[in-house]
């Protein structure tokens with residue numbers, strides 16, 4: 001009764017807000033987050049959250065002697081499911097959460113884990129975003145978790161508060177959206193130079209066995225993670241792609257024309273997501289023009 005009265009009396013805006021709230025709460029009640037769990041070793045796991053979208057999302061679970069370190073908190077709506085999934089492996093409390101950046105899915109559930117005792121660690125620039133934060137660092141921070149030393153370090157890739165997380169002993173590097181093995185990541189305000197700098201740092205830390213973990217990842221389990229070969233290959237692709245975009249821009253071509261250029265398409269067709277993401281290439285072109293050329297050409 002209260003509900004129908006509410007529907008009768010509220011205005012158009014409140015109605016759409018109410019509809020969104022109802023939709024969000026039912027979708028939350030109905031959808032239980034599901035995970036593909038990769039065990040790297042007894043202490044290190046990669047969880048791939050299976051999203052109802054054209055991407056999945058990776059996070060990391062590092063188990064120490066007394067506590068667990070979580071790399072990325074994911075969304076608040078999936079936090080309880082993520083916690084239950086971690087409980088299948090260990091009863092230890094989640095002592096730390098490291099955020100890769102201010103992209104919502106990397107930090108949205110920070111408060112959930114902080115309320116349960118976790119310390120939240122992020123790059124200092126995250127304070128300019130909406131993200132709940134506690135401990136901030138500038139260049140690098142290392143935390144010993146069991147016999148693993150977890151090192152989070154800042155790179156200029158993708159966002160201004162981006163962090164890669166290196167597990168030296170387990171030979172895993174979490175790069176979030178600073179790098180995507182299967183597609184071109186959004187370079188962010190530092191442009192191609194920022195992404196290349198992040199890739200170069202990763203190349204220096206990795207060998208042929210290193211597992212490279214992106215954030216937003218493929219729907220195809222074969223491409224949930226990458227390796228050093230992807231770093232080297234995509235580095236070349238980024239350079240060739242941006243050079244070609246610049247060339248065509250100087251000739252006066254539009255974004256659409258650049259995105260359908262044959263040579264440009266041949267450069268990116270080696271990327272596994274190309275057949276699926278080809279329609280989105282114009283957005284990558286648009287971003288490249290914005291951060292690499294329009295603002296720098298006189």
Ligand SMILES: [Zn+2]
Pocket residue numbers: 103158177
């Ligand atoms: Zn992102």
